[in-house]
Amino acid sequence: xxxxFDSVTVAYDxxxxxxxxxxxxxxxxxxxxxxxxGSGKTTALRAVAGFVRPASGRVLLGERDVTDLPPHRxxxxxxxxxxxxxxxxxxxxxxxxxxxxxxxxxxxxxxxxADALEMxxxxxxxxxxxxxxxxGQQQRVAIARALAVRPxxxxxxxxxxxxxxxxxxxxxxxxxxxxxELPEVSILYxxxxxxxxxxxxxxxxxxxxxxxxxxxxxxxxYRAPADEFTASFVGNANLLPVTVTAGGAALGSAELQVxxxxxxxGARATLCVRPHLVGLGDGPNRLTGTVSExxxxxxxxxxxxxxxxxxxxxxxxxxxxxPAHGDEVSLHFAPEDAVLLAAGVGGDER
Amino acid sequence: MxxxxxxxxxxxxxxxxxxxxxxxxxxxxxxxAAATDGGGAGAGTPAEAVRGRAARxxxxxxxxxxxxxxxxxxxxxxxxxxxxRQSLQPDTGGTSLRPYADVxxxxxFREALWTxxxxxxxxxxxxxxxxxxxxxxxxxxxxxxxxxxxxxVDVFLSFPSxxxxxxxxxxxxxxxxxxxxxxDLTGAAEGPFRFLTTPWGVLLAEITYFTPFVMRPxxxxxxxxxxxxxxxxxxxxARAPRIVRRIILPEALPALxxxxxxxxxxxxxxxxxxxxxGAKGVTTLPMLIYSKxxxxxxxxxxxxxxxxxxxxxxxxxGLYRVVSRRAGA
Ligand SMILES: Nc1ncnc2c1ncn2[C@@H]1O[C@H](COP(=O)(O)OP(=O)(O)O)[C@@H](O)[C@H]1O
Ligand SMILES: [Mg+2]
Numbered sequence: 001x002x003x004x005f006d007s008v009t010v011a012y013d014x015x016x017x018x019x020x021x022x023x024x025x026x027x028x029x030x031x032x033x034x035x036x037x038g039s040g041k042t043t044a045l046r047a048v049a050g051f052v053r054p055a056s057g058r059v060l061l062g063e064r065d066v067t068d069l070p071p072h073r074x075x076x077x078x079x080x081x082x083x084x085x086x087x088x089x090x091x092x093x094x095x096x097x098x099x100x101x102x103x104x105x106x107x108x109x110x111x112x113x114a115d116a117l118e119m120x121x122x123x124x125x126x127x128x129x130x131x132x133x134x135x136g137q138q139q140r141v142a143i144a145r146a147l148a149v150r151p152x153x154x155x156x157x158x159x160x161x162x163x164x165x166x167x168x169x170x171x172x173x174x175x176x177x178x179x180x181e182l183p184e185v186s187i188l189y190x191x192x193x194x195x196x197x198x199x200x201x202x203x204x205x206x207x208x209x210x211x212x213x214x215x216x217x218x219x220x221x222y223r224a225p226a227d228e229f230t231a232s233f234v235g236n237a238n239l240l241p242v243t244v245t246a247g248g249a250a251l252g253s254a255e256l257q258v259x260x261x262x263x264x265x266g267a268r269a270t271l272c273v274r275p276h277l278v279g280l281g282d283g284p285n286r287l288t289g290t291v292s293e294x295x296x297x298x299x300x301x302x303x304x305x306x307x308x309x310x311x312x313x314x315x316x317x318x319x320x321x322x323p324a325h326g327d328e329v330s331l332h333f334a335p336e337d338a339v340l341l342a343a344g345v346g347g348d349e350r
Numbered sequence: 351m352x353x354x355x356x357x358x359x360x361x362x363x364x365x366x367x368x369x370x371x372x373x374x375x376x377x378x379x380x381x382x383a384a385a386t387d388g389g390g391a392g393a394g395t396p397a398e399a400v401r402g403r404a405a406r407x408x409x410x411x412x413x414x415x416x417x418x419x420x421x422x423x424x425x426x427x428x429x430x431x432x433x434x435r436q437s438l439q440p441d442t443g444g445t446s447l448r449p450y451a452d453v454x455x456x457x458x459f460r461e462a463l464w465t466x467x468x469x470x471x472x473x474x475x476x477x478x479x480x481x482x483x484x485x486x487x488x489x490x491x492x493x494x495x496x497x498x499x500x501x502x503v504d505v506f507l508s509f510p511s512x513x514x515x516x517x518x519x520x521x522x523x524x525x526x527x528x529x530x531x532x533x534d535l536t537g538a539a540e541g542p543f544r545f546l547t548t549p550w551g552v553l554l555a556e557i558t559y560f561t562p563f564v565m566r567p568x569x570x571x572x573x574x575x576x577x578x579x580x581x582x583x584x585x586x587x588a589r590a591p592r593i594v595r596r597i598i599l600p601e602a603l604p605a606l607x608x609x610x611x612x613x614x615x616x617x618x619x620x621x622x623x624x625x626x627x628g629a630k631g632v633t634t635l636p637m638l639i640y641s642k643x644x645x646x647x648x649x650x651x652x653x654x655x656x657x658x659x660x661x662x663x664x665x666x667x668g669l670y671r672v673v674s675r676r677a678g679a
Contacts, residue, residue: 049585071584078585084578088600097596098586142582149586 001062001152002027003048003186008057010043018043019210020057027062027152030179030187032197034233035207041190044207045155048188050074061153072101077146077185081158083138085130091141092117092126098149116148119181120174136167143178157190172199194234198222206230222274224339231272231341238278238312240271242340249340252308256285257335263342270341273333275302278314280323283332287312291327305331430660437653449650459638459655466634466662469549470617473556477613478606480557481564486594488565489572490580500569506562514559515626522546551627552634556617563616564609571605572598611670618663635659 003025010018018040025031033041046052047059050071058067066074085094095116099109117123120140130138139159146154159175160168176199179187191197197204198218206213206221206229214221214230225231228239242249242256244263249256249271256271263269280303289307301322303314314331323329440448453459488496488503521527522543529541545551575598583593621636633641635655643652 049581051581071581072587072589074585075587076585078582080578080582082576082578084576084582086579086583086597097583097588101583101587101589101592145582145586 001186002060003031003153003188004058004060005044005047006058006060008044008047008054008059010040010047010052011055017210018047018054021212023205023212023215025186025188027186028184029202030189030200032201032204033188033190033207034194034197034204035192035213036233037192039207040210041192041207042157045078045157045188045190048074048153049076049078049155075149075151075153077149077151077154079139079142079146079154079156079159081161083130083135083142083162085138085141085145087130089129090126091122091128091130091133094130094141095145095148097145102149112148112150116144119147119178120144135163136171139163139171140174143175147178147182152185154185154187155190156187158192159189160196161191161193168196172196176200198234204234206233208233225272225341228270228272228341231339236275236313236315238271238273238275239341240273240307240310240312242269242271243267244269244340248335251287251310254287254308256338258285258338258340259335260340263340272339272341273312273337275313276300276315277337278312278316278331278333280314280316280319280329280331282330283334285333285335285338287331288328289331291323291325291329294322294325296322303329303331305329307331433653433656436649437657438650440650441648449654453651453654453658458633462633462635462638462655463658463662465549465632466618466636466659469552469556469634470614470666473553473560473617474610474614476553476557477561477564478610481561481568481609482599482602482606484561485565485568485572486598489569489575490598503562503565503569507566509559510622511555511559511620512622512626515555515623518546518551518555518558519626522551546627547631549632552624552632555623555627556620559623560613560616563613564606567605567609568602571602575601607671607675611667614670615663615667618666619659635662 005021005023008018008021009016021040021044023031023044033044035041043052047054048061048066050066050069054067058065060066061074061076086097089097092113095113096109099112104112113126114123117126120143122137122140122144125133125137125141130141133141139162143159156175160171163171172195179185179200189197189200201218203215203217204221205215208229214226216226218234221230221234225234225237228237231237231239240251242251244260244265244267245255246265247255248258248260249269251271258271287305287307289305289312291303292306292311293304295302295304296318299318301316301319303316303323305312305314312331437449438445438447440446440452442448487493488500519526523529523546524541524544526541526543528543532538532541532543545554579597580593583597588596619636620634621640624632624634624637625640635658639652639655639659642648642655
């Protein structure tokens, strides 16, 4: 079932925390709401769940306008950061809760609880209490509880952020598998973690300061971000202030070949190059500077090079003879790997 | 040479490399213990040293416990013992169970006992139900002034019990507002509200006065409740009654148990409310003690009733704890 935000605005005490959001999650799609803390992601999710009332705008599930519907009539599955399991109920009763509320028959409840626990790998823990489970297991139960009622829409609010890094990557895989097993469920996935968004989402909606900044497939946002904020929030980015020229852009005295995409010569713009697309040594679009810092990261070296006063990052496959601090080096990047962003859109306000 | 060799071979605990084992550590402890005990008799083995230290720690703890226990004994237990002794000493002299036989045989006592025994649990039950509902509304229904109401509950706890009773007298008493309104409207000589002098009046007054005692711990418990759980329940399709029954009530049980046991004991021993409302019609055990001791100067009789009252309090309280623990609180 699709989820549609139609100019949804939410304000607390006159403070706008969600500003006229327009967004549609297609049936069966995983949409990540990605943005820094306080950007209004949770608020958007709660507007779908029915826990905040929009000051204006509508929320639609499929064809149904649910804006005025109480939460218990929306038929949504929801999982939040702190799990919110019922502490005095066993795992199986937690999972059965939604089914009982919907007055399912006893046989059906037993079957669906078993299915949901099986699917999340928690069948062996049915008789335990939440306090007897680890964080990761509690999260699985929370997911099983949400899935047991077979919702057409699943809302996940930072479901992995209470887990440690290793568990998190494991659970990411689990969530991807769950979605493959339930391809018809639409998922709205709130996160501030770009890796989670890039890994899991069919499309990413980037939020900042109550606004939707950009929306697109991870690949689109990564390869051709619309603005500086998106560029720096989805993946790492070198953002270089340049002047548009006839054949490309100028960074100080260096003349660079890039697709100007119709920008007027003489205009100021920002050049975005991903660090892993920057190479060491001579090549097209050469930048020279001094190494200000070098970090060894196991499989890669991260170089910070000062190019005419601008720091440029380069992620290079582990170097046999890495340059040292203060060395003069040349960097280069392919013209098609750079994107010219109109200056002044977002980014610089931060 | 001969002076050196014993030095070399003597086991020096300080120089023994401690291989993360228990042996050397406890050995060193024993040495230390022996040293601090001045190597005196009785501190020969490590075990004895440890035991000696434990005994001394126990003695010190006893010393700390002494003042409160002494206070308790002087101001609480001793008077209780006096009451108990007096109850066994009839006015005719000597020591006998006569006072008990006399009191148990009197119809007045049995009636007071029965009144007390049903009134207190009934009032407690009323307070629990009313307090739970009111606390629910204050905690979970957003209305302007909910905070002020919650604060008023605290203030209410400091009111004397007869104040509430007086207020009820003004409203429902013989010449109170309700009856006054009735006589004005109908021209009748007397109003219909006369329940205030019956056990029902006492029940009403006790529920009115003691309900905040239940609300207090409940409001504290509700403030601790994770709202995310309530939201999870509601997005799973549960309406308010199911959420109250299945989520809020189980988590409020300890608070209900605490408030309920407090109110039960307070109701068993309530005097002011009964004095002001029931007056003639209703006699509870505390009232009976009062009338026997002050009005009839029957001290042994009063003490017998007092002993019964104390046993009843402790007994009902114990029963309540057992029941509420069974209920999972
Ligand atoms: N109940 C509330 N009352 C007042 N302000 C709130 C409330 N909930 C959230 N906010 C504010 O709304 C903004 C967006 O919050 P939220 O949607 O939780 O952000 P995110 O989930 O992206 O971190 C924040 O500035 C936050 O302080
Ligand atoms: Mg949030």
